Amino acid sequence: MIKSKYRWDLPELDESLVSKLERELQVSRLTAGVLAGRGWTSSEQTKAFLQTDAEQLHDPFVMKGMSDAVRRISDAVKHGERIRVYGDYDADGVTSTALMSRLLIELGASFDTYIPHRSREGYGLNVGAIDLAAEAGVRLLITVDNGISAVEQIAYAASRGIDVVVTDHHEPPDKLPEAVALVNPKQKDCPYPFKGLCGAGVVFKLAHAMLGRPIxxxxxxxxxxxIADLMPLTGENRVIARLGLEQMRRQPIVGIRALAKVCGIKPEDLTSGRIGFSLAPRLNAGGRLDHADSAVKLLQETEEEEAERMALGLDKLNSERQALVEQTVIEADEMWQTQCAAEGGADRKVIVLAKAGWNAGIAGLVASKLVERYYRPAVILASDEETGLCKGSARSIDGFDLYEALTDCADLMEHYGGHQAAAGMTISRENIDLLANRLHELAELRLTAEDWQPKRRADLSVKLSDLTLGAVDQLASLEPFGSGNPTPRVVLQEVRIRESRTMGKEDKHLRVTVEQSGQAMEVVAFGMGEKKEILSAGVVIDLLGELSINEWNGNRKVQMMFQDFRSRHLHVKDRRKEVDVWIELDRIVANLPSGLAIACSSLASFKEAHARFGHMGIAMSLYTDTNIDRFVADSETAAALEATDSVDQFGHWRHLILIGLPSSDQEVRILKRWLAPERGGESVTVFAELGSGSMATASFPAFPERKHFAEIFAMCRKRGAWLDSPDGFLQESAMATGWPLSSVRMMHEVFVELGFIAVAGASRKIVTEPPRRELEQSSRYRKAREYAEGLRISEMTTDELTRWLVACHAG
Structure with missing residues (x-):
């Protein structure tokens, strides 16, 4: 059995619904299954989902505060008032700022933009920036992607003669600022039907309201x-993302074209994934390491040459950011490990780390890396030694609402904001331990044991025959993929590995060919090169992953990028023909350094194994649980055996190596105990005993077949009645058939148990009308067959041995 890394969340599909969608929408079972698993039941609604267009956009004036915002901005434009757009330094803030600028240019407004410096000013409105605006003659401040929590700052702006229009999408606090307009669909009494807009989405709706049509x-x-702010790609966001991708592919602005170029992407090939993993990190890089103004200017630029220069600058910053994240993750990991060792921190439910010299701009990225590594919420803070304040970011896991938890800790922080999965905060250095303790208590209270294992949701289980080119191509109709509408993930069940090989630099990646019912397909996993030994030829596994089309030299074929695997089967490798056992064992131990156990059928094998691998802590034993003093002369080897020969001390194993096979009933029983399913187990590798050649040659009596039972029973029927004695009828039957007396007695005992023979003391008598029962219904028969098979284990063929070992492991 191979356990998966993740909990696989696989919905139970209503096959009648799948068939209905398949028929009415004229799609493949693959697409219909994904739709059904995601809750699409109505064909009409599903058609609207598949055929997204601008008609599905909502009336912007339904959003609370929109009319007030339109009125105040229109007045400012009409009277030539100076307007300042106050943005944020992440990709959503940058695009919001650039989009608002585009709108104000079209309106003919007098304006400029301002984005706070992440490390010097932090997130959101600040008094210093308001003073600068007042000195510049600004009369109207429009916030984008921030402002909903700026109660004191907006009150201060009013005192300086500045009106504020807030456009935001973050969670509103209980007390709202007294701005001239608050535009945020998440306000409690806002009737707007879609709540999942990002900051740029809210600005898009404002532009719709200002210009009278969706632009x-x-x-x-x-x-x-x-896409960059990980908003759910459902509802109105799906419409915006789909129309936006079409716009970028067809008529990209100069800045987007330049940014795509430095990413090595043609604009016509842009997808939500390429935006999220290529364009967005570069737009974020300016705000993380320098200033976000550079990203805003890029998106406003109209000259190709200048835009390419700016894009190259952001690309360089992004490379620096990657290196800085990598180094900070190393430092944070060391700090966490030190805490675990010194304070029992391994039991802490939330990682909270702070250090002077860290860059607050990459704190969220570092937190994400630690969440991925340890699967627990993480808070990373950059400490300023002069002010005593720490600024940083947090990331969470499924089931732990980060914003809600921080709200319960609000008294400890100077400022915080965010949502369920991510947040930012400013906190005094002296309150960090208090925050860590309180978050730990909240996580213990709100999370169950199951929540601490990472989960991967799959859409449906498929067979290789389902994965045609047409079916996988059709999944593109569900795009764009992202948060809320993830790339379809499937489970491919019970496929056998035909071939496995590593690829890439330092063999880090894995390419596996799997087969099922005569069909074969390549599956690829990044970063799983070390799993080659586990995922070797012959293993039957389930795979969890995403489907794609691999195009090369004009050829197109279906491919799976798998992220996890599991197997309910024990993988048996018969190496009894191996010429040099120890060379092969050295290779196995080098490639499978953890979870190994070695069982030996002879003392010579054990001594050699112990000499080679004893220092590595590998569990080793003979097939015995008796006192071993009588087997061993020297005390050193005896002590080693004492530590390893107990069945109970053999513990849990992943890979069991058998050097030689049991040759007695007692040894077979011990091996079966080692093979018990509760001990875990992924694979068993069997070698012949040293010096015994490729296969053992010991001969044991074969177990009687059905016809032999019939032959003995015919003799019983003919005799009718007899006395049960070893030198009487039993001996005659043994001599007549050639079976050992013990085998004949066993067959008689089976007949008695099945009710074919009546017993009265030592007397035996055939039952005239016996019941109709199969031999397998006799426990004596089953036990005798199992015993006989165990005694001839070393004679078994590869298939027989595999079946026997797998049956023992199944329990």
Missing amino acids: IEYTDLAAIGT
Whole structure:
């Protein structure tokens, strides 16, 4: 059995619904299954989902505060008031700022933009920036992607003669700022039907309201903001993202074209995934390491040459950011390990780390890495020694609402904001331990044991025959993929590995060919090169992964990128023909350094194994649980055996190596105990005993077949009645058939148990009308067959041995 890394969340599909969608939408079972698993039951609604267009956008004036915002901005434009757009330094804030700038240019407004410096000013409105605005003659401040929590700052702006229009999408606090307009669909009494807009999405809706129609050419920046900020790609976000991707592919603005170029992507090949993993990190890089103004200017640029220069600058910053993240993760990991060792931190439910010199701009990325590594919420803070304040970010796991938890800790922080999965905060250095303790208590209270194992949701289980080119191509109709509408993930069940090989630099990646019912397919896993020994030829596994089309030299074929695997089967490797056992064992131990156990059928094998591998802590034993003093002369080897020969001390294993096979009933029983399913187990590798050649030659009596039972029973029927004695009828039957007396007695005992022979003391008599029963219904028969098979284990063929070992492991 191979256990999966993740909990696989696989919905139970209503096959009648799948068939209905398949028929009415004229799609493959694969696409219909994904739709059904995601809750699409109505064909009409599903058609609307598949055929997204601008008609599905909502009326922007339904959003609370929209009319007030339109009125105040229109007045400012009409009277030539100075407007300042106050943005944020992440990709959503950058696209929001650029999109608002585009709108104000179209309106003919007098304006400029301002984005706070991440490390010097932090997130959101600040008093210093408001003073700068007042000195510049600004009369109207429009926030984008921030402002909903800025109660004191907006009150201060009013005192300086500045009106504020807030456009935001973050969770509103209980007390709202007194701005001239608050535009945020998440306000408690806002009737707007879709709550999942990002900051750029809210600006897009404002542009719709200001200009009287949805501005399709504005969907490019709104789509980038939506995807980069991990907003759910459902409802109105799906419309915005889909229209925006079409816009970027067809008519990309100069800045997007330059950014795609440095990413090595053609604009026509842009997808939600390429935006999320290539474009967005570069737009974020300016705000993380320098200033986000550079990203805003890129998105506003109209000259190709200048845009390419700016894009190269962001690309360089992104490379620096990657190196800085890698180094900070190493430092954070060392700090966490030190805490675990010194304070029992391994039991802490939330990672909270702070250090002077860390860059607050990459704190969220570092937190994400630690969440991925340890699967627990993480808070990473950059400490300023002069002010005593720490600024940073947090990331969470499924089931732990980070914003809710931070709200319960609000008294400890100077400022915080965010949502369920991610947040940012400013906190005094002296409150960090208090925050860590309180978050730990909240996580213990709110999370169950199951929540601590990472989960991967799959859409449906498939067979290789389901994965045709047409079916996988059709999944593109569900795009764009992202948060809320993830790339379809499937479980491929019970496939056998035909071939496994590593690939890439330092053999880090794995390419496996699997087969099922005569069909074969390549599956690939990044970063799983070390799993080659586990995923070797012959293993029957389930795979969890995403489907794609691999195109090479004009050829197209279906491929799976798998992320996890499991097997309910014990993989048996018969190496009894191996010429040099120890060379092969050295290789196995080198490639499978953990979870190994070695069982030996002779003392010579044990001594050699102990000499080679004893220092590595590998469990080793003879097939015995008796006192071993009588087997061993020297005390050193005896002590080693004492530590390893107990069945109970053999513990849990992943890979069991058998050097030689049992040759007695007692040894067979011990091996069966080692093979018990509760001991775990992924594979068993069997070698012949040293010096015995390729296969053992011991001869044991074969177990009687059905015809032999029939022959003995015919003799019983003919005799009718007899006395049960070894030198009487039993001996005659043994001599007549050639079976040992013990085998004949066993067959008689089976007949008695099945009710074919009546017993009265030593007398035996055939039952005239015996019941109709099969031999397998006799426990005596089953036990005798199992015993006989065990005694001839070393004679078994590879198939027989595999079946026997797997049956023992199944329990």
